[in-house]
Amino acid sequence: MNSFLSWVGGKNYLKKEIVKRFPKEYDKYIEVFGGAAWVLFYKDKRGYEVYNDLNSDLVNLFKCVKFHLPELKRELSGILNSRQLFNEMKESCNFIGLTDIQRAARFFMIIKTSYGSKGQHFGCVKKDINIMIDYLYRIQERLSNVIIENMRFEKIIERYDKKNVLFYLDPPYYGTEKYYQVQFSKEEHIKLAEILKNIEGKFILSYNECDYVRGLYSEFNIESVQRLNNLTARYEKDDRRYRELIIRNYK
Ligand SMILES: C[S@@+](CC[C@H](N)C(=O)[O-])C[C@H]1O[C@@H](n2cnc3c(N)ncnc32)[C@H](O)[C@@H]1O
Numbered sequence: 001m002n003s004f005l006s007w008v009g010g011k012n013y014l015k016k017e018i019v020k021r022f023p024k025e026y027d028k029y030i031e032v033f034g035g036a037a038w039v040l041f042y043k044d045k046r047g048y049e050v051y052n053d054l055n056s057d058l059v060n061l062f063k064c065v066k067f068h069l070p071e072l073k074r075e076l077s078g079i080l081n082s083r084q085l086f087n088e089m090k091e092s093c094n095f096i097g098l099t100d101i102q103r104a105a106r107f108f109m110i111i112k113t114s115y116g117s118k119g120q121h122f123g124c125v126k127k128d129i130n131i132m133i134d135y136l137y138r139i140q141e142r143l144s145n146v147i148i149e150n151m152r153f154e155k156i157i158e159r160y161d162k163k164n165v166l167f168y169l170d171p172p173y174y175g176t177e178k179y180y181q182v183q184f185s186k187e188e189h190i191k192l193a194e195i196l197k198n199i200e201g202k203f204i205l206s207y208n209e210c211d212y213v214r215g216l217y218s219e220f221n222i223e224s225v226q227r228l229n230n231l232t233a234r235y236e237k238d239d240r241r242y243r244e245l246i247i248r249n250y251k
Helices: 015-019 038-042 056-067 069-076 083-092 100-113 129-145 153-160 186-197 211-216 230-235
Strands: 028-031 048-052 146-149 165-169 202-208 221-228 241-248
Touching (some): 048 129, 056 069, 069 129
Parallel strands (some): 028 048
């Protein structure tokens, strides 16, 4: 199934390439940089699954969809899709006085109605709130066995690392860190590579194609895959292809 959100760096266009490279055997699946979880929603529901992200607004939204959907539905049905409301919600999303459900509803609408799902500017897109809410019921069902975590990548890897575990990692791409609400530094790319060199479990990692990332993971199985770059395809007819890397510590 598809995710319920577009997200910067979301893997809608790469999910099939990633899932087809999963190993046959694993007991636990951990999505370390969950985002909108396009890969988790696409893969078979099986075994023990963990969704993690450091962005606490996003994690709160996942939790409210899983545990408080009727309340979230009630809150969402009072929200109009309008520029004025969008700007007001953007200002007030992190007010301390809001409940988790109010915060989740605002965050959801901000992402859904913003340009490019970046949460910055009103996107003038037509959205049917009832269709969105109906789909959340399918998402709730899919999340029924998923554990939702809100940790830094190093902590979640340390917590779950075992021989029978598969980690899927989709960090902010090298050079695109500024597009995310949570900070990701150049040192963290290095730290992630160092951690992955020493884990017991299996990992599959997606990254942008660049020499720097190839250098960090030179000892692993690196494949380059190509996909249509939506934005480029829209504006520049000649350069429609975007290359990404899929890196694994298994064959
Ligand atoms: C490329 S996006 C993941 C997209 C996701 N695969 C999808 O399909 O929607 C990277 C995610 O990493 C999260 N993130 C950034 N720094 C992190 C950290 N130190 N630990 C865990 N998550 C982090 C961001 O909040 C963002 O949601």
